[in-house]
Amino acid sequence: MTENVAIHVEGLGKRYRIGERERYLALRDVIMRMFRPRNSKREFLWALKDVSFDVPPGQVVGVIGRNGSGKTTLLKLLSRITRPTVGFAEIEGRVGSLLEVGTGFHPELTGRENIHLSGAVLGMRKVEINRKFDEIVAFSEVERFLDTPLKHFSTGMQMRLAFAVAAHLEPEILLVDEVLAVGDLEFQKKCLGKMQEVSRTGRTILFVSHQMNQIRRLCQRVIWINRGQLQMDGAAKDVVNAYEAAALRVEKEELERSPGSMAFQSWRIGDTPSNSPDRSLDHFLDLDKQSGPVVVRFQAFVKEEIRKGNLVVILRSAAENVILWSGMYPELQIKPGPWEFCLSFDAMPLNPGIYSWETRIFDGNHWFEHMQSPEFSIVSEMDADIFAYLKGPLNLNVEFDMAEQVEYGMERETR
Amino acid sequence: MSAAATPASAALAEKPARMRITPPSGWFESPLGELWSYRELLYFIVWRDIKIRYKQTAIGAAWAVLQPFLTMLIFSLFFGKLAHVPSDGLPYAIFYYSALLPWMYFAAALQSATNAIVDNQRVITKVYFPRVALPLAAVMASLVDFAISFAMFAVLMVFYGIRPTLAIFWFPLFLLMAVATALGVGLWLSALNAIYRDVRYVVPFLIQFWMFASPVAYPSSLVPEKWRWVYGLNPMAGVIEGFRWSLTGRGNPPGIMLGASVGVVILLVGAGLAYFQRMEATVADVV
Numbered sequence: 241m242t243e244n245v246a247i248h249v250e251g252l253g254k255r256y257r258i259g260e261r262e263r264y265l266a267l268r269d270v271i272m273r274m275f276r277p278r279n280s281k282r283e284f285l286w287a288l289k290d291v292s293f294d295v296p297p298g299q300v301v302g303v304i305g306r307n308g309s310g311k312t313t314l315l316k317l318l319s320r321i322t323r324p325t326v327g328f329a330e331i332e333g334r335v336g337s338l339l340e341v342g343t344g345f346h347p348e349l350t351g352r353e354n355i356h357l358s359g360a361v362l363g364m365r366k367v368e369i370n371r372k373f374d375e376i377v378a379f380s381e382v383e384r385f386l387d388t389p390l391k392h393f394s395t396g397m398q399m400r401l402a403f404a405v406a407a408h409l410e411p412e413i414l415l416v417d418e419v420l421a422v423g424d425l426e427f428q429k430k431c432l433g434k435m436q437e438v439s440r441t442g443r444t445i446l447f448v449s450h451q452m453n454q455i456r457r458l459c460q461r462v463i464w465i466n467r468g469q470l471q472m473d474g475a476a477k478d479v480v481n482a483y484e485a486a487a488l489r490v491e492k493e494e495l496e497r498s499p500g501s502m503a504f505q506s507w508r509i510g511d512t513p514s515n516s517p518d519r520s521l522d523h524f525l526d527l528d529k530q531s532g533p534v535v536v537r538f539q540a541f542v543k544e545e546i547r548k549g550n551l552v553v554i555l556r557s558a559a560e561n562v563i564l565w566s567g568m569y570p571e572l573q574i575k576p577g578p579w580e581f582c583l584s585f586d587a588m589p590l591n592p593g594i595y596s597w598e599t600r601i602f603d604g605n606h607w608f609e610h611m612q613s614p615e616f617s618i619v620s621e622m623d624a625d626i627f628a629y630l631k632g633p634l635n636l637n638v639e640f641d642m643a644e645q646v647e648y649g650m651e652r653e654t655r
Numbered sequence: 656m657s658a659a660a661t662p663a664s665a666a667l668a669e670k671p672a673r674m675r676i677t678p679p680s681g682w683f684e685s686p687l688g689e690l691w692s693y694r695e696l697l698y699f700i701v702w703r704d705i706k707i708r709y710k711q712t713a714i715g716a717a718w719a720v721l722q723p724f725l726t727m728l729i730f731s732l733f734f735g736k737l738a739h740v741p742s743d744g745l746p747y748a749i750f751y752y753s754a755l756l757p758w759m760y761f762a763a764a765l766q767s768a769t770n771a772i773v774d775n776q777r778v779i780t781k782v783y784f785p786r787v788a789l790p791l792a793a794v795m796a797s798l799v800d801f802a803i804s805f806a807m808f809a810v811l812m813v814f815y816g817i818r819p820t821l822a823i824f825w826f827p828l829f830l831l832m833a834v835a836t837a838l839g840v841g842l843w844l845s846a847l848n849a850i851y852r853d854v855r856y857v858v859p860f861l862i863q864f865w866m867f868a869s870p871v872a873y874p875s876s877l878v879p880e881k882w883r884w885v886y887g888l889n890p891m892a893g894v895i896e897g898f899r900w901s902l903t904g905r906g907n908p909p910g911i912m913l914g915a916s917v918g919v920v921i922l923l924v925g926a927g928l929a930y931f932q933r934m935e936a937t938v939a940d941v942v
Contacts (some may be wrong), residue, residue: 256940320676320783322939329676340781346703348710353703360699361782389710 246413246444247295247318251327253468254288254313287313289468290327297333297412298442302449302459302476304483310468311448315339315415318446333412333444336363340417342402347391351382351401354390358405372408379430380404407434410443417448432457452480536583536597546574546601553583554598563595567602679936686787686932697788704767704796719803723755730755734872743874743906745899746815752808753902754871754895757833759804761891762862764797764834768841769858772849772938779939786935787928790845794838808902820904829897832920836890839923846934850941870895875912887912890920 288310295301303311316322318329319337344361345354355376359369377383380401382393390398416435435458439445449455455462455476462479464472472479549572555564581599690697712718731747734740742750771789772779779786812819848854866872869891878886886892887909893916896909909916 316780316939317676321780323679323936324676325678328678331674331676335674337782340777343781344778346707348707349703353706357699357703360696361778361784363696363782363784366695 244296245294245330246297246299246332247293247446248330249294249318249327250292250329252288252291252314252317252324252329253286253326254310254317254322255325256285256287257283286468288317288324288465291465291468291470292327293463293470293473295444295446297444299461300439300445300447300459302447302455302462302480303465304449304452304455304462304480305465305471306487309465311465312339312417313468314465315417315446315448319415331413334363335413335415336409336411337415338362338406338409338417339415341399341406345390345398345402348389350389351380351386351393354401355405358402359409362406362409363411364409376404376408379407379434403431407431407438410438410441413444413446414438415446418450452484455480536585537580538583538597538599539578539580540599541578542574542576545576546572548572549574550602551581552600552602554600556596556598572601679933684932686785686928686935689785690787690791693784693788696784697792700788700792701795704792705799708796708799716803719800720807723752723759723804724807726755726759727751730872740873741876743876743899745903745905746817748811749815749817749903750874750899751872752811753899754869756801756804756808757829757894757898758866758869758871758891760797760801761833761837761894762866763800764794764837765841765844765862766858767793767797768837769844769848769855771841772845773852773855776849786938787842787931790841790931791838793845794834794841797837798834812902817903817905819902822901822904822908824901825897825908826901829894829901832890832897832916833894835920835924836894839920839925839927842924842927842931846931846938849934849938865889865891868892874899875909883912884915887915888919890916890923892916 291310291314303314305311313322315337316339317324318331319335319339321337321339342358344358346357349357355373356369359376360366364372377386380397380403382397382401385393385397390401393401432454435445435447439458445458447455447458459476461474462472462476462483463470464479464483472482550567551572552567553564554562554566556562583597709716714721727748730751735742735747735751745753768790771793772786775789779789844854844858868889870878875883875886875892875896893909893913897913900906900908
């Protein structure tokens with residue numbers, strides 16, 4: 241190991257027997273197996289293979305890749321939760337891993353007790369917990385419930401408390417797995433800010449995320465893992481761009497292979513048609529301008545002409561409650577090609593929370609495709625009315641255009 | 656290949672050190688040094704187990720007294736008054752309670768140690784610490800119940816006017832043996848239970864059989880002298896006789912039987928640690 245390296249990984253690999261991760265055995269199975277001819281073929285899967293890299297102290301490194309590409313396995317190996325099959329890694333410094341929010345929480349214990357327990361489980365020393373206790377409580381915003389058992393906390397409160405403990409974990413090396421992907425946006429921002437603060441104090445951080453925005457904001461360097469192998473390692477901007485380009489390519493290939501007459505591709509949500517943020521893989525979109533017009537765009541590729549189609553637009557809350565279900569154009573005809581649908585609202589008087597869009601095409605007999613948009617959050621300075629989603633009428637106006645080269649469009653209005 | 660986990664590398668170590676993460680080597684790597692650096696976590700797990708135990712029961716601590724006390728009454732009635740089992744000159748209440756004290760501890764500790772890994776699988780798959788801490792904490796947390804039922808024993812001693820003798824200084828040794836036996840067997844069972852989930856259903860039977868192989872309901876003086884050492888291979892036999900002798904001062908110290916028991920205990924804990932460690936490397940993949 242060369243000097244001045246916080247993490248050194250060399251030829252690291254982890255092999256799982258297929259199914260091993262999910263299944264556990266019963267003695268019964270073992271006994272039964274003795275009477276049966278042995279299954280000679282065992283299938284193995286390399287969750288991670290031949291991965292090597294070095295991280296100097298104080299660097300904040302993002303780890304990206306599709307689901308199941310081995311990102312979490314890498315963190316599990318480095319945090320010693322599981323042992324590698326081949327290769328080795330060397331780590332210099334105290335390691336803290338944050339693979340889940342609320343690790344070590346117990347529902348029967350009070351908020352106060354859980355702070356101590358979770359802190360200890362995450363690797364904080366007793367003196368450290370005591371010293372930061374007030375800070376953690378203030379951060380979590382649940383002072384009033386400190387002596388209430390955790391089981392009586394709402395999910396949101398549990399999250400806050402869990403985040404608060406995790407955010408105050410300050411080892412030399414921090415391994416973080418997508419923990420910021422839950423919770424409401426406001427609190428997320430707070431956590432992100434805390435992470436940025438921590439990253440500036442010279443700690444080494446390995447940060448797994450699907451949210452390229454976060455990765456761009458937090459990381460100097462990014463490692464892209466693809467099918468268990470290191471695909472690219474470099475400056476955050478370069479790797480994220482390459483990754484997004486590849487993700488688009490894959491999406492396109494999948495689109496061409498996919499059956500059915502229509503495939504939805506992507507979403508954009510913005511305040512005006514021209515001001516829609518660029519297509520990104522982010523799940524969270526800030527929708528601050530509730531008073532002004534809001535435009536939601538989605539793209540779809542129509543492969544066969546749709547005759548008597550019916551476009552259905554659904555707005556859902558995070559709890560899957562339907563807020564808007566709007567069926568339009570009973571006699572919709574769409575020619576093959578790439579299309580962009582544009583839903584515009586005079587205003588979107590939604591209460592703060594997390595929502596998502598869904599669109600479906602119905603041809604009178606059966607549903608064709610449906611697509612769920614990424615979740616987006618509404619943040620507001622206004623007082624939230626917790627018993628309602630809508631604070632006023634929601635007027636929907638839909639237009640759609642041939643994407644890229646606009647050939648003809650239709651415009652209709654609906655309530 | 657070097658040891659995968661050098662003690663100083665632990666998260667609670669005072670100063671950062673280099674840690675090497677390697678595939679399991681197949682050699683025995685002592686977890687004790689590392690466990691020491693995680694002693695605060697061990698303390699918190701014990702503390703948690705105790706808290707939860709008393710929060711979830713309606714009558715809380717009273718349970719720790721009622722269980723051995725009622726069992727003692729039943730044993731005294733059926734084995735003592737009806738079957739006339741000899742009690743080495745002790746009142747039945749003392750004779751049975753002094754045996755039930757270590758036995759009930761052992762049974763409870765063994766049962767919670769068996770489930771220690773499986774019950775904590777969420778934590779195990781999300782954060783690292785020496786897994787030995789879990790069965791060890793289970794065995795230690797059960798000592799609280801033991802302490803409460805021990806207070807009841809003290810009351811019985813006063814009631815029957817039995818004064819402890821110098822033999823009581825041997826008592827910590829027997830208690831330690833009870834803890835070590837529970838830990839040694841618990842290590843095996845918790846590891847096995849993580850891999851084969853039906854182990855937990857086998858444990859109650861195991862405990863029941865084991866009780867009849869131990870001098871709980873009868874004195875070991877019923878066992879022929881020349882077979883005593885074989886009988887002592889059951890470490891709980893040495894522990895229970897040791898409890899009776901050291902607490903009441905009556906009868907004889909469990910000489911040769913104790914020697915055999917101590918040997919077996921050391922073997923159990925050593926083998927338990929080794930087996931547990933082999934399992935530890937892959938436990939996060941199977942639970």
